[in-house]
Amino acid sequence: MNIYMDYQATTPCDKRVVDEMLPYFSERFGNPHSGHAMGFEANEAVDGARKKVADLINANDPREIIFTSGATESNNLAIRGAVYYYKSDRKKIITSTIEHKCVLETCRSLQSEGYQVVFAPVLGNGIVDMDFLKKEIDDNTILVSIMSVNNEIGTIQPIKEISKLCREHGVLFHTDAAQAVGKIEVDASDVDLMSISGHKIYGPKGVGALYVRIKPRIRLTPLFLGGGQERGVRSGTLPVPLCVGLGKACEIAKNEMIQESKRLTEMKNYFIDKILSSLEKVYLNGDREKRIPGCMNFSFEGVEGESIMLGMPDVCISSGSACTSASLEPSYVLKALSIREDLAHCSLRIGIGRFTTFDEVERVSDKIIETVTRLRSMSPLW
Amino acid sequence: MKYSEKLMELYSNPKNVGSLDEKDENVGTSVVGAPSCGDVIKLQIKVDDEGKIADAKFKTFGCGAAIASSALITDWVQGKTLDEAKKIKNQDVAEYLSLPPVKAHCSVLAEEAIEKAIENYLSKKGEEICKK
Numbered sequence: 001m002n003i004y005m006d007y008q009a010t011t012p013c014d015k016r017v018v019d020e021m022l023p024y025f026s027e028r029f030g031n032p033h034s035g036h037a038m039g040f041e042a043n044e045a046v047d048g049a050r051k052k053v054a055d056l057i058n059a060n061d062p063r064e065i066i067f068t069s070g071a072t073e074s075n076n077l078a079i080r081g082a083v084y085y086y087k088s089d090r091k092k093i094i095t096s097t098i099e100h101k102c103v104l105e106t107c108r109s110l111q112s113e114g115y116q117v118v119f120a121p122v123l124g125n126g127i128v129d130m131d132f133l134k135k136e137i138d139d140n141t142i143l144v145s146i147m148s149v150n151n152e153i154g155t156i157q158p159i160k161e162i163s164k165l166c167r168e169h170g171v172l173f174h175t176d177a178a179q180a181v182g183k184i185e186v187d188a189s190d191v192d193l194m195s196i197s198g199h200k201i202y203g204p205k206g207v208g209a210l211y212v213r214i215k216p217r218i219r220l221t222p223l224f225l226g227g228g229q230e231r232g233v234r235s236g237t238l239p240v241p242l243c244v245g246l247g248k249a250c251e252i253a254k255n256e257m258i259q260e261s262k263r264l265t266e267m268k269n270y271f272i273d274k275i276l277s278s279l280e281k282v283y284l285n286g287d288r289e290k291r292i293p294g295c296m297n298f299s300f301e302g303v304e305g306e307s308i309m310l311g312m313p314d315v316c317i318s319s320g321s322a323c324t325s326a327s328l329e330p331s332y333v334l335k336a337l338s339i340r341e342d343l344a345h346c347s348l349r350i351g352i353g354r355f356t357t358f359d360e361v362e363r364v365s366d367k368i369i370e371t372v373t374r375l376r377s378m379s380p381l382w
Numbered sequence: 383m384k385y386s387e388k389l390m391e392l393y394s395n396p397k398n399v400g401s402l403d404e405k406d407e408n409v410g411t412s413v414v415g416a417p418s419c420g421d422v423i424k425l426q427i428k429v430d431d432e433g434k435i436a437d438a439k440f441k442t443f444g445c446g447a448a449i450a451s452s453a454l455i456t457d458w459v460q461g462k463t464l465d466e467a468k469k470i471k472n473q474d475v476a477e478y479l480s481l482p483p484v485k486a487h488c489s490v491l492a493e494e495a496i497e498k499a500i501e502n503y504l505s506k507k508g509e510e511i512c513k514k
Contacts, residue, residue, distance in 0.1 A: 302443060304420055306383070310393055310446040321420060321445070330420060342417035378399045378449070380424035380441040381417055 003360050004316045007294050007353035008151050008179060013245070014202040014354070020248040021204065024241040032238050033229060042240045049247025053196065053209050056250040057181060059188040061214050066230045067243050070208040071178035072102040073223075074195035075145075077234065078174045078210055079106045081220030082143050082193065083115065086172065090142040092116045096128045096157075097336040098150050103176055107145070120146070122336050126155035126286035128162075137165045143172045148180035148194075152320060152333040152349055153286030154295025156184060163190040172218065178208075182253030183261070183292045192218045198242065202354060203249030207242035210234075260354060264293035267352055267361050272296060278369045285334060285347060296350045299334075299343040302382035303375040308348055311371035315364050320347035342381070386480035389450040396453035400439045402426040407510060410503025414495045421448045421488065425495035427459065427467075429503055435459045435467055440495070447485040451475050451492035464500050 004012075024045060030038030032046045050062040059065065068074045083093060095107050097119045104119075111117040118136050121129050128146055137144060144166050149156050159175055166173040174193035180186050181194075182201035188194055194211035198204050212218050212233065226235025276282055281301035297320070300308065305319030320331030321344070330344035348368070352361065376382040385393075401424075402409045409428050415421040421444035430436040438456035442449045454475055459467040475481075475489035 304444050304448075306445040307393075307449060310385070310390075342420070345417075345420035378396065378441050379443045380413065380422050381443045 002314050002316055003364055005350050005352055005356065005360070005364055006316045006318055007351035007356075008154070008200070008349065009318060009351070010199045010205065011202045011353055012355060013199075013204055014249060014252060016252060017203055017245045017248045021241040021245040024244050028240075030240075032240055033227065046238055046240055046243045049243045049245075049250075052247035052251045052254075054188075054211075056254045057177070057186050057188045057194060057196070057211060059211055063231065064188070064211050064214050066210045066212055066234050067238055067246070068208045068210055068234060069206055070199070071100070071176060071195045071197035072208075074197075074208050074210040075100065075102045075174075075176050076106050077220060077223050078193040078195060078212075079103065079143065079145055080110065081223065081233070082172050082174065082218065083110055084221035085219045086142050087115075090140050092118065092136075092138070092141040094118045094120060094133070094136055094141055094144045094146075096120045096122060096146050098122050098126065098128075098152075098333045099145065099147050100151055100176055100178070103145055103147070115142075124337055124339075125290070126150060126153045126333075126337055127290060128157050130158065130161060133162060133165060137169055137171055139169055141169060141171045143174060145174040145176065148175045148177040148186060149183065149292050149295075150286070150333060151179050152331060153297045153337075154179070154291040155286040156180070156290045156292060159186075159190050179292065179295075182250065182257060183294065185257075188213070196246075198246040198249060201249045201253050204242050204245040207239060207246045209246065261293050264352055264356075267356065267358060268293050268296060270358075271350070271352070271361050271365055274365045275368065278365075279372055282372075283339070283343060285337060285339065294352050296352075297334075298348055298350070299339065299346045300348070300372045301343065301346060302379045303372050304345050305347050307375055308368065308371050311375065312364075312367040315367060317351070317364075318349045320349065321345045383446075383482065383485075385446055385450075389446065389479045389481070392450035392453040392479070393446045396449060398439050398453060398456040399441065401441065402428050402437060402439050407506055408503070410499040410501070410506065412495050412498030412502055414498055415444070415448075415491050417443065420444060421491055423448065423452050423491055423495045425452065425456065425492075425499050427496075427499045427503060429464070433463055435462050435464070444488065444491075445485070447479065447481055447488040448491065450479055451481075451488045452495065454478060455492040455496055459496060464503075467496055468500060470496065 030042035032043040178197035198207040285297040305321035334344040428437040440452040472489040472493040
């Protein structure tokens with residue numbers, strides 16, 4: 001039996017979400033944009049879902065929620081859309097070195113088009129360097145895009161503080177909140193644009209949302225053109241079952257977040273304490289306190305990350321080592337923390353979530369301790 | 383990464399893990415790779431009076447493919463003369479383990495480890511002859 005501890009990669013769809021979605025595949029299949037009874041029915045379902053997403057992130061108006069295909073699209077749309085729309089005034093974009101690839105690649109692409117892109121460094125604890133941001137955010141900046149929570153190390157960024165800096169200079173602020181929404185309190189009033197993912201919060205894959213502020217109104221140049229759905233920002237017929245699923249996932253997250261967060265925090269603390277006290281020279285990557293409850297990232301000195309994973313094939317976790325990816329480079333996020341280069345190869349990310357049991361925490365931590373000990377006995381660096 | 387059964391077997395139950403006495407004049411030692419690159423192989427061979435490899439040991443820091451490549455090559459060289467051992471090529475290792483292309487460097491590293499260990503042994507012997 002596999003044990004799943006990779007909740008930052010994806011989460012299982014909650015059964016309650018699946019149940020909510022099912023009727024919209026075949027019985028209530030209407031196009032929400034149609035002007036007849038079945039269209040109205042579908043549209044009502046979409047708007048209900050929109051309201052639930054808005055409620056979770058504390059948005060004032062459900063119309064501020066634009067459904068997309070996922071956080072990658074939301075991030076592309078937010079950054080490119082805002083920069084293209086507001087380009088005549090300002091030329092600078094600021095992001096951080098530990099953003100998700102879809103943010104970094106969008107920014108690099110804009111850089112090649114002639115925009116000035118500044119990649120803010122992070123401190124050793126995985127929190128963005130606020131002194132750097134204070135210096136860089138100025139009246140020539142169009143947009144700042146900083147993630148709410150990092151996907152590899154789980155650190156929580158100081159969104160409220162960054163928001164304040166942006167407001168002082170009239171700069172748009174986007175946050176990729178794919179790993180934050182439903183895990184910690186997020187507040188749409190801090191930002192102008194916020195990306196949300198369905199499958200990171202026990203919803204379906206293939207759907208996400210972008211919060212786009214209405215007051216004052218933020219405008220975006222759309223990425224694709226068509227029927228002008230989603231307030232003209234995102235054309236295309238909405239995938240009603242997926243939207244309904246995302247809505248339900250948000251509703252559950254809102255109702256259960258406090259309880260779930262408490263349970264996960266207890267398990268996480270137990271896990272971290274057990275690993276750190278059972279093995280020498282293990283390092284927790286990212287700030288111990290400023291992190292979401294479900295994410296842990298360790299470096300085990302002297303043992304390569306993938307080799308640990310291989311030693312426990314029934315445990316589904318991920319590694320920041322080069323060997324798990326197609327490239328030979330280890331995690332750019334860990335490199336950005338300026339940890340020793342060999343330690344980036346020795347890392348594991350462990351993600352626990354809604355369906356993780358305490359028994360699983362016990363078994364996986366035991367397996368890690370056993371496997372690391374065995375591999376260290378055959379390591380020339382140990 | 384999904385690996386072949388042969389590779390998994392060598393990773394799970396590797397033979398020849400350990401060290402030989404580095405000061406022994408019949409032992410050749412090599413350390414190849416770098417911690418910052420995520421792969422380090424320490425490989426040692428012991429050569430008998432007939433010029434054959436009587437024992438080979440390794441310790442490896444690296445992914446499953448690096449560990450299995452080291453285990454395999456230390457197995458293959460046992461009982462071989464130095465010239466025979468030098469003929470083992472990384473392609474042979476890669477083929478036997480069905481290494482995916484992105485892991486080819488692991489077999490290259492294993493071949494390099496054998497070469498350097500033989501070199502180290504020969505240079506020790508060379509010094510010995512000079513002393514005489």
